[in-house]
Amino acid sequence: MVHELGHNLFAIKIRLVGNPLKDLNTYVFLGKERNLLVDTGFNQKECMEDLSAGIRELNLDMERTDVFVTHLHADHSGLAGQIIRGASRVIMGAVDKAFIEMRWYANDGYAKYVTGRYLREGFPPEEFNRAFMTNPSTSLVAVKPYPITPVNEGDTITVGERNFLCLFTPGHTPGHICLYEPEEKLMVLGDHVLFGITPNITSWPGMPNALKSYLDSLRKIRAYDVAVPLPGHRECHCPMNTRIDELLAHHKFRLEETVKILTEDPGVNAYTVASRLTWSIRAKSWQDFPLAQKWFAFGEALAHLDYLAEAGVISRGMDDGITSYRVGTR
Numbered sequence: 001m002v003h004e005l006g007h008n009l010f011a012i013k014i015r016l017v018g019n020p021l022k023d024l025n026t027y028v029f030l031g032k033e034r035n036l037l038v039d040t041g042f043n044q045k046e047c048m049e050d051l052s053a054g055i056r057e058l059n060l061d062m063e064r065t066d067v068f069v070t071h072l073h074a075d076h077s078g079l080a081g082q083i084i085r086g087a088s089r090v091i092m093g094a095v096d097k098a099f100i101e102m103r104w105y106a107n108d109g110y111a112k113y114v115t116g117r118y119l120r121e122g123f124p125p126e127e128f129n130r131a132f133m134t135n136p137s138t139s140l141v142a143v144k145p146y147p148i149t150p151v152n153e154g155d156t157i158t159v160g161e162r163n164f165l166c167l168f169t170p171g172h173t174p175g176h177i178c179l180y181e182p183e184e185k186l187m188v189l190g191d192h193v194l195f196g197i198t199p200n201i202t203s204w205p206g207m208p209n210a211l212k213s214y215l216d217s218l219r220k221i222r223a224y225d226v227a228v229p230l231p232g233h234r235e236c237h238c239p240m241n242t243r244i245d246e247l248l249a250h251h252k253f254r255l256e257e258t259v260k261i262l263t264e265d266p267g268v269n270a271y272t273v274a275s276r277l278t279w280s281i282r283a284k285s286w287q288d289f290p291l292a293q294k295w296f297a298f299g300e301a302l303a304h305l306d307y308l309a310e311a312g313v314i315s316r317g318m319d320d321g322i323t324s325y326r327v328g329t330r
């Protein structure tokens with residue numbers, strides 16, 4: 001389904017079947033010489049159907065269309081390598097490019113990191129394999145390598161009359177990039193700012209304090225004048241900066257809640273913290289959480305614990321080989 005959002009600007013709705021995100025917004029910017037298509041959907045049949053239908057409806061010549069991927073997640077990058085034709089490029093932030101290539105060429109250091117850290121932090125070993133293998137980041141990614149053109153902070157991508165400035169916005173992933181077009185005050189947000197849902201923040205190798213990176217990246221884009229925010233999922237229902245303030249407040253609340261849990265129960269592990277934080281999903285208790293949601297909640301808890309540990313508010317210890325946390329120093 002294609003929507004016209006502005007002059008030479010369209011959105012294609014891509015269904016994300018079986019995923020609580022529901023769908024992805026693929027954006028298409030038309031130019032005289034070349035077009036730019038932003039984000040693609042999972043490497044999954046339904047996503048390919050929707051994307052192909054949108055490409056047909058817009059009559060896009062894929063030999064003259066580059067693909068920009070805001071970040072490495074499978075719902076954004078999954079089909080990029082399959083839809084490019086001829087000399088068209090897949091463009092992505094340099095840091096996320098390295099993560100995707102690590103999976104293809106270097107025996108997946110990310111999987112090793114997650115396995116080591118999650119088990120050390122108290123994720124139940126009997127649930128770990130199933131949670132990891134059924135996660136979309138493992139099951140719905142592109143497995144066949146394709147060349148990626150890297151971009152960095154300050155690079156420009158020109159499409160017709162539009163000049164997009166690349167803004168390095170790490171946090172949701174280590175190499176997330178937003179695009180800013182100053183004439184129309186338009187910003188391609190990827191999953192940096194979402195409306196109605198909160199972008200997942202989790203623990204990553206090479207980004208020791210993901211939540212701090214994320215909050216800094218929120219404050220960074222808050223300084224830009226944005227009239228047209230273009231999020232990767234759902235629609236906008238308030239000005240971008242209003243939503244940024246809500247997200248900043250959301251994480252402040254969750255940090256306070258984390259400290260409260262550790263004050264009442266010093267020495268618990270990250271899995272216990274995750275089970276006691278307040279989540280917005282409709283489940284009666286932590287036991288009723290779908291495994292995928294436990295996985296995301298656990299990652300969120302880790303990111304908040306890392307933030308508090310680096311700030312010196314809490315400290316880590318070890319109990320039976322599992323990391324434990326308490327308020328203050330030991």
Ligand SMILES: [Zn+2]
Pocket residue numbers: 073075076191232233
């Ligand atoms: Zn996404």
